[in-house]
Amino acid sequence: MSQQRILIIEDDEHINNIIYDVLRKENFLCTQAYSGSEGKMHAAHHVYELIILDLMLPGLSGEAFMYELRTELKCETPVIVLSAKEKLDHKLNLFDLGADDYVTKPFEVEELLARINVHLKRNSKTESVSQYRHKNLFLDSGTMSIKVNNAALNLTRQEYKIIELLVKNPTRVFTKQDLYELAWDDLYIGEDKTITVHISNIRNKIKRHDKEAYIDxxxxxGFRLST
Structure with missing residues (x-):
């Protein structure tokens, strides 16, 4: 089973490291960011199952990050907000911006971990029964099958995973590292032709049933789903 990725955006290095250490012990893959701008850069180029977001950030504030995440990046990744602000109207404003949960500082790491697991389980259950359609391509994640113009594609495991990642995240650009680590469930060691060859094979298999472009x-x- 592949490890789930979490992005931690918190400018307090001590708090950031505490969250990082706890989540690494729970076998999550974590990325640390210390400003809203740095967090946005990671969110734009990598796929995460969950984002932990502080509000009082240098540069791009937590509120501005939330707004740009949902509008500009069109990213639906669940976000748990960390803040010392407790007023109800402030919390309601964050939910309006697209936050999924709210944890008040100071907090117990056990509570944060419990909330993380709730959102990850909820998200995985939603995805497990999902079916996706893009142009003439139909993907059933329950049966791990893909059809184009009603013709089943004969795909390797990695080819299926690459298409699944692109179809489930239609506005995201995936780097070669993203695709390799997510599709192979392994660390990306460096530049090679593995991803390029697999993308070429996928395109050729789709072209047998449809002349439309599916991968840009x-x-x-890197690569993204064609519009």
Whole structure:
């Protein structure tokens, strides 16, 4: 089973490290960011199952990050907000911006961990019964099958995972590292042709049933689903 990725955006290094250490012990893959701008950069180029967000951040504030995450990046990743602000109207405003949960500082790490697990389980249950359609491609994640114009594609495990990642995240650009680590469930050691070859194979298999483009190359960055 692949490890779930969590993005921690917290400018207090001590708090950031505490959260990081606790989550690593629970076998999560964690990325640490110390400003809203740094967090946005990670969210734009990588896929996470959950984001932990402080509000009082240098540069891009937590509120501004939430707004740009949901509007500009069109990212629906669950967000748990950390804040010392307790007023109801402030919390309601954050939920309006798209936050999924709210933890008041100071907090117990056990409570934060419990809330994280609730959101991850809820999200995985939703995805496990999901079916997706893009143009003439139909993906059933329950049966791990993909059809194009009603013709089943004969795919390797990694080819299926690459298409699944693209279809489930239609506005995201995936780097080669993203695709390798998520599809192979392994660390990306460096530049190689593995992803390029797999993308080429996927395109050729789809072209047998549909001349439409399904995967765009974003030069210098990676790949995304064609619009």
């Amino acid at each position: 190359t974003v030069w210098g960055i």
